[in-house]
Amino acid sequence: MLKNIRILLCLQQNTGYRDFLDIINSKSDNLLEITEASTLYKLLEESVPDKISLVFLDHFFMDKLSAEACSILGTPGFICIILTEDYYDSIVREAYVYDVLAYSNSSFVNNFLIRLEDDLKHRLEYQFLQKKLKKFDDISMKLTTEKNINNLLDLIIDSSMELTYAEAGTIYIVIDKNTSEWSYYENNAENKCLKFVLAKNKALTVDLEQQILSINKSSINGYTVLTEKSARIDDVYNISEAVAYKFNSSFDQLTGYRTKSMLNVPLKDHQGRILGVIQLINKKNKGISIPFDDTDELLASSLAGLAAVAIENAILYKMNEKLLESKTLKLQSTVEELNSAQIQLVQKEKMAAVGQLAAGVAHEINNPLGFIKSNHETMQKYIEKLISLIDIYKDFSKNCSNSNDISNITDYENKSKMEFIKEDIFELHKESSDGLNRIGVIVNALRAFSHIDQVDGLQEYDINQCILDTLTICSSKIKYTQIDIQNQLNDIPSVKCNAGEINQVILNILINAIDAILAKDPAGIGIIRIQTNVVDNFICFEIEDDGIGIPEEIQNRIFEPFYTTKPIGQGTGLGLNICYDIIVKKHHGEILVQSHPGLGSKFTIKLPK
Structure with missing residues (x-):
C-alpha cells in the first residue's frame, strides 16, 4: 500500500531515526527527505489533487510551519504524522495532525505502519467511492434532463461503461412482436422479445445490424429479463453447468474479439416492469480484463433503474410532443374555422x-x-x-x-x-x-361603408368622413322620423383604422340610437348628438341619444354575443359584440357606455392615435 503513496519525510536531523528510515525506505518507492520548512511548503503547494500524500514530520518542524502550510496539511489530501521520541498530548491536539508516532523500536514502528496501511486502504476506498458517487450524481442529472431517446441511449451506455470500467456495452430493449414498438415485460407476458439497439466497444468498431432475440432462460439476456436480476459472470467461457444460461460466442467468432467478464443488469422501471437489458463486457484495469465486482453491480443496477425511468419519461415526452403537435394542428384548424365563422x-x-x-x-x-x-x-x-x-x-x-x-x-x-x-x-x-349627384353620394357612401376596395390591415382615415358616410346610409331611416341629428365634428387628425369596420360600429350604434328613440316615442321625436374630439392620445367620437335607455342590471351584458333586448326577429345580439371586438380587440381602443333608463344612452369610442 505504501509503495503507491507519495511520502514526505521531514527531519531536522536523521541520526535519531535511523531504524525508522530503514523501515520506511523498504516500504516505499516514492520517498522524499526534507530538511527545510520552506521546501516542505513548496512541495505541499505542488501536490496533485485527489492524490493522498503521507507526511512524516519531525516535531521540531512544527514551530517552523507557516499558517498556510498548516492549512494545507489539514486538507483531506494529506495525512500528517508527527515523529517524536516521547508522546506529547499537546501534539495530538493540533488540527492538522492525523497521529503521533512516538519512536521506540522497530517492532513498534512496523505495527504502527501496518495499522496506518489499513487506515490508508479505507481512506482510499472511501475517496474512490466518493468519486463514483459524484460521477453517478452527475450522470443522474444528465439522465433526468435528456428528452431525445437516441441521445439518452448513448448516455446510458457511455455512463455504464465509464462507471464500471467496461470495455464494451450493449443495450437491448423489450418490444412487442406484433407492433415492433418499445414495450415492457411483466408477469410472463407473451408476444414480447428483445431487440438489440445499441453497441459500443473501445477495442473495435461495432457496426452490427439490429437483431430480434427471443426471451428465454437459455440466454444470458433472457435470464436477466425473466428473473429480473443481474447476471455477473467472471469468465463467459467457463460458466458453471449449474446455471441454465449459456454464452453465445457468435460475436467473438465473427469479429475475433475475446469476451471475458460480463455484467447484465435489467432496465426496471418504478412499477417493476422490465424495459430492457444493459450488458457490460470486459472490465479493464491497466489493460487487463478483470471480473466485475459488487460495487460495479450496485452502480450499474442503480444506473439502470434511473435509466429506465428516464427512458419512460423520454417516451412519454415524445408521445406528448406528438399529441401536442396534433392538438396544436387541430387547434390551429379550429381557430381558422372560428376566424372564418x-x-x-x-x-x-x-x-x-x-x-x-x-x-x-x-x-x-x-x-x-x-x-x-x-x-x-x-x-x-x-x-x-x-x-x-x-x-x-x-x-x-x-x-x-x-x-x-x-x-x-x-x-x-x-x-x-x-x-x-x-x-x-x-x-x-x-x-x-x-339627381345623379345624389345617387353618386349614396353609392359612394355605400362603398365607403363596405370598403370593398380596402386591403387587409389599417390605413389612415378621417373619422369625421366615416360618420358622414354612415349618416348618408342612415338618412332613409331618419327621414321619416322627427329625430334631430346634431353634429359637432371637430378638427381631428386621421387615424389608422379599418374604415369599413369603423363604419359598421358607427352604423350599429346609430341604428340602436334610432330604435331607442322610437321605442320611447313611436313618433320618433328625439335628438342624436354626434361629437368628435381628441382626448390625450386618443381620437374619440361620441354618439348620444335621448331614447329609452338601458336598464342598469343588464348594462354589463350588452357586449356579450347573442345578447339582445329587442323582440325576436328584430335583433341578432351580435351588433354590440362585434363593435366591442372591432374597437377593443382589433384596434386596441376602448368602447364605453353611459345609460340612464328613460333618459338615454351615450357610447364613447376611443381609438389610439
Whole structure:
C-alpha cells in the first residue's frame, strides 16, 4: 500500500531515526527527505489533487510551519504524522495532525505502519467511492434532463461503461412482436422479445445490424429479463453447468474479439416492469480484463433503474410532443374555422344592418331615378321637336323666297312652345344632374361603408368622413322620423383604422340610437348628438341619444354575443359584440357606455392615435 503513496519525510536531523528510515525506505518507492520548512511548503503547494500524500514530520518542524502550510496539511489530501521520541498530548491536539508516532523500536514502528496501511486502504476506498458517487450524481442529472431517446441511449451506455470500467456495452430493449414498438415485460407476458439497439466497444468498431432475440432462460439476456436480476459472470467461457444460461460466442467468432467478464443488469422501471437489458463486457484495469465486482453491480443496477425511468419519461415526452403537435394542428384548424365563422358573422351582421336600411336606401335612389326618367322622356320629346324645327329651317334655307315658309316656322314654334322648351330644358338638365349627384353620394357612401376596395390591415382615415358616410346610409331611416341629428365634428387628425369596420360600429350604434328613440316615442321625436374630439392620445367620437335607455342590471351584458333586448326577429345580439371586438380587440381602443333608463344612452369610442 505504501509503495503507491507519495511520502514526505521531514527531519531536522536523521541520526535519531535511523531504524525508522530503514523501515520506511523498504516500504516505499516514492520517498522524499526534507530538511527545510520552506521546501516542505513548496512541495505541499505542488501536490496533485485527489492524490493522498503521507507526511512524516519531525516535531521540531512544527514551530517552523507557516499558517498556510498548516492549512494545507489539514486538507483531506494529506495525512500528517508527527515523529517524536516521547508522546506529547499537546501534539495530538493540533488540527492538522492525523497521529503521533512516538519512536521506540522497530517492532513498534512496523505495527504502527501496518495499522496506518489499513487506515490508508479505507481512506482510499472511501475517496474512490466518493468519486463514483459524484460521477453517478452527475450522470443522474444528465439522465433526468435528456428528452431525445437516441441521445439518452448513448448516455446510458457511455455512463455504464465509464462507471464500471467496461470495455464494451450493449443495450437491448423489450418490444412487442406484433407492433415492433418499445414495450415492457411483466408477469410472463407473451408476444414480447428483445431487440438489440445499441453497441459500443473501445477495442473495435461495432457496426452490427439490429437483431430480434427471443426471451428465454437459455440466454444470458433472457435470464436477466425473466428473473429480473443481474447476471455477473467472471469468465463467459467457463460458466458453471449449474446455471441454465449459456454464452453465445457468435460475436467473438465473427469479429475475433475475446469476451471475458460480463455484467447484465435489467432496465426496471418504478412499477417493476422490465424495459430492457444493459450488458457490460470486459472490465479493464491497466489493460487487463478483470471480473466485475459488487460495487460495479450496485452502480450499474442503480444506473439502470434511473435509466429506465428516464427512458419512460423520454417516451412519454415524445408521445406528448406528438399529441401536442396534433392538438396544436387541430387547434390551429379550429381557430381558422372560428376566424372564418367570425368573419362570416361580422359580414352577416353588416348585411343585416344594411338590410334594415335597404328599403330606405332603395327609396332614396328611386326618387332621383324617378324624376331623371321623367325628365329623360320629356327631353326626348323636346329633342324630337327641335330636330323637326331644324328640318324646317333647312327647307327654308332652300326656298327662302317663299313667305309661306316663314309662316310655317312661326306656327311650328308656337305650336311646339319653343320658348318654354328653351327655358325648361336647362331646368330639366339641372334636376337630372342633381339627381345623379345624389345617387353618386349614396353609392359612394355605400362603398365607403363596405370598403370593398380596402386591403387587409389599417390605413389612415378621417373619422369625421366615416360618420358622414354612415349618416348618408342612415338618412332613409331618419327621414321619416322627427329625430334631430346634431353634429359637432371637430378638427381631428386621421387615424389608422379599418374604415369599413369603423363604419359598421358607427352604423350599429346609430341604428340602436334610432330604435331607442322610437321605442320611447313611436313618433320618433328625439335628438342624436354626434361629437368628435381628441382626448390625450386618443381620437374619440361620441354618439348620444335621448331614447329609452338601458336598464342598469343588464348594462354589463350588452357586449356579450347573442345578447339582445329587442323582440325576436328584430335583433341578432351580435351588433354590440362585434363593435366591442372591432374597437377593443382589433384596434386596441376602448368602447364605453353611459345609460340612464328613460333618459338615454351615450357610447364613447376611443381609438389610439
